[in-house]
Amino acid sequence: QKEVEQNSGPLSVPEGAIASLNCTYSDRGSQSFFWYRQYSGKSPELIMFIYSNGDKEDGRFTAQLNKASQYVSLLIRDSQPSDSATYLCALRGGYQKVTFGTGTKLQVIP
Amino acid sequence: SQTIHQWPATLVQPVGSPLSLECTVEGTSNPNLYWYRQAAGRGLQLLFYSVGIGQISSEVPQNLSASRPQDRQFILSSKKLLLSDSGFYLCAWREDRGLDYGYTFGSGTRLTVV
Numbered sequence: 001q002k003e004v005e006q007n008s009g010p011l012s013v014p015e016g017a018i019a020s021l022n023c024t025y026s027d028r029g030s031q032s033f034f035w036y037r038q039y040s041g042k043s044p045e046l047i048m049f050i051y052s053n054g055d056k057e058d059g060r061f062t063a064q065l066n067k068a069s070q071y072v073s074l075l076i077r078d079s080q081p082s083d084s085a086t087y088l089c090a091l092r093g094g095y096q097k098v099t100f101g102t103g104t105k106l107q108v109i110p
Numbered sequence: 111s112q113t114i115h116q117w118p119a120t121l122v123q124p125v126g127s128p129l130s131l132e133c134t135v136e137g138t139s140n141p142n143l144y145w146y147r148q149a150a151g152r153g154l155q156l157l158f159y160s161v162g163i164g165q166i167s168s169e170v171p172q173n174l175s176a177s178r179p180q181d182r183q184f185i186l187s188s189k190k191l192l193l194s195d196s197g198f199y200l201c202a203w204r205e206d207r208g209l210d211y212g213y214t215f216g217s218g219t220r221l222t223v224v
Contacts, residue, residue: 004153034212043200043215044154088154090212097169098213102153 003027004101006089012107019076021104023089026070032092033065035074037085038103044088048074079108112137116201116216123223129174129188131219133201136182141203143184144213145176148198160184196223 005024013019021035032051036044050056050063050072062075072091076083086103093099113136123129135141145157156169158176166176173192177185184201198220202213 032212036212041220043218046212046214049212092212097156099156100154102151 003093003099004089004091006087006101006104008102009105010107011104012109013079015079015081015108015110017079019079019083019106019108021074021076021087021089021106023072023074023101024070025072025089025091027091027093027099028067028070030091030093033063033072034090034092034098035061035063035072036088036090036100037083038088039085076106079106081108081110084108112141112203112205112214114201114203114214114216116219118219119217120220121222123191123221125193125223126190129186129191129195129221131186131199131201131221133184133186133216134182135184135203138182138203138205140181141205143178144202144204145184145186146200146202146215148200150197154200158186191223193223196221 003026035048037047038044048061048063050065053065053067056063060077064073072089084107086105088103089101090098116133142161144159146154147157148154159167160178163178163181174188198218200218201216204213
């Protein structure tokens, strides 16, 4: 089992809809969770981080964490074509080590 | 503010040639520095990390090496490149100030070994 699992997609949503991106992980000791956005050919950019169970909102983005189910999600409200990118889920388990998923490609259709 | 510089942006090298990629960070001291590789269609793979000058930890066995000659400089090297070394190489740093803000990545170097 991979440490961080994401559906590779593509996930297609119409402009203005809610995009829901999901991630599961295997290490119950993981403490910090991150969502990165990566445009094609560019480096990843941190958009959200979450440590505690529940929801964390930042503008149009909401990260959700459920440690009991080992599940992290990212909701993007009012999706825009500029949100089209690959979204990487990442977590910190052991000291200094952040593990990344392979990413979900999101396509927002105008 | 902190910035991270990485160069070159693209590189095409023949098999068996040497490699040197450089990464520097500005606006911070004693950063934790990392080298990642992203192969086509694959996730980010941690190659090396460094918590200080001369301190290098390797995550995977390979023909690459890393060095940290100065506090804010991190270098990735190879004596002889393999075809399998092709990929997108990313330098990253992490600020250690209590809360975990994750990594900040450089702009990356796209390496093609031919």
